Amino acid sequence: MSSSDQIRDPIRELIEAYALGSLDPEERAAVDAHLATGCAECTKALAESHWLVSQLAYLTPESAPSDMLRARLMQTVRAEAAAPKSQTSASSTPKSTVPLWIWSAAAAALLFALYNAHEMRSLQEKIHQMNVTLSQQFQLQQASAQQLVIARREAAILIDPKSLKIAMPAAKPGAKNDLPVLQATWSPNLGLVVSGHNLPVPSVTRTLQLWLIPKTPGGKPVPSLTLRPDANGSFELLVASPPDLPNATKALAITEEPQGGSSQPTTTPIWVGAVAGK
């Protein structure tokens, strides 16, 4: 194998992607450099690849431009076709019935109309963009307001003298050293806040769920909200209206459940915290 063959083969493997335009800059530069040597085989392969890539246009769903576009284009084309013709006829037939100034005025009027149409479209596009931006800002504002309400409620729960502080250590014996202790604060009147840091993040098809274990002997765990730690493993969950009261609850527990949560636990608790009344 000659040295040019050795260069060509890896380059040849890049030709289709080069035609597609998907090569990263370094590889693209390598292909450019090789093509600059005049390699006939790669040049032919590239031209055929350009054809192949163009066939991907047939993947598009059928769609037709508006009749307005056709009319606009034909108007422009006819006006442009007429302009040089009128000049030619003016020079060859001096007694032309249509003076040049009329053609010029018509062309100017047409250009003005086209310009106006273009400006109108641009303006409509700008208005649409502004509406989109306004809508996004409104949604952001609403989200911020909602977050503020939640933060105020959480703060009220945390400072409420009637609140119970509940530590939730890992329930599984082997995991006690690996998993962090979660903190819960439960105000009989304001609700429940559970938080934690450095938690392992469940897979995308799983979620964590809070349960209230009732004091009633044989009572089934009462499902509460699901939660998902952020990328750093932190979460803060506000349960504004817990399904039961602290004095009727023996413990809080957190299990891992399928996405969307469960009506009864499907796994054993990962964290459990005893609710001790004041």
Place this chain on the structure above:
Amino acid sequence: MFLAVFTPADSSEVSRDAALVRRLLQRDVSAFEELYDRHSRLVYALVLRILQQATTAEEIVQDVFLQLWRNASQYDRSRGPFVPWLLTLARNRALDQLRLKSERQRRREEQAEELPPVIAIPDFEGALDEKRRAVRVREVMSSLNPQQKRAIELAYFDGLTHTEIANALNEPLGTVKSWIRNGLLRLKEGLQTAP
């Protein structure tokens, strides 16, 4: 650089386009009208798929056809068949619009590469007319695994590079490269062996 362009069996369509483009040089409005009616739907569908915005898509289609009308001499039959040339021109314009002021566009501007490159129809293409070829392209692409098809679509319709596609699909770069090359080779083979 000259490439002999293969004349396919479906040459009447190609010849018709070439004849119409020649008439554009004489500023023949009816030739322009016929070219527009023959190809504007496909060009518009492609540009709309890339830009996802009808108003902007129509502006690009208008620019492309006005460029064709005003600079018909830019299309040289030695550069390849007309429709792939027109599609490549439209795709480049749409991607430039999509990635306005992006590095890709700056690179294009630096290179001043306004016109599509040389395009050659491979020998096998002769057996298929445009409609059957369109059906075949869809069949072959549907037979790819969904992620592989998505990778090729991201490159063609969104103008993404291998690295950008790997990030978008959360797949290894090498996998994306293989998907794209093998997918295109499969498309080539599919068009070659079309019934």
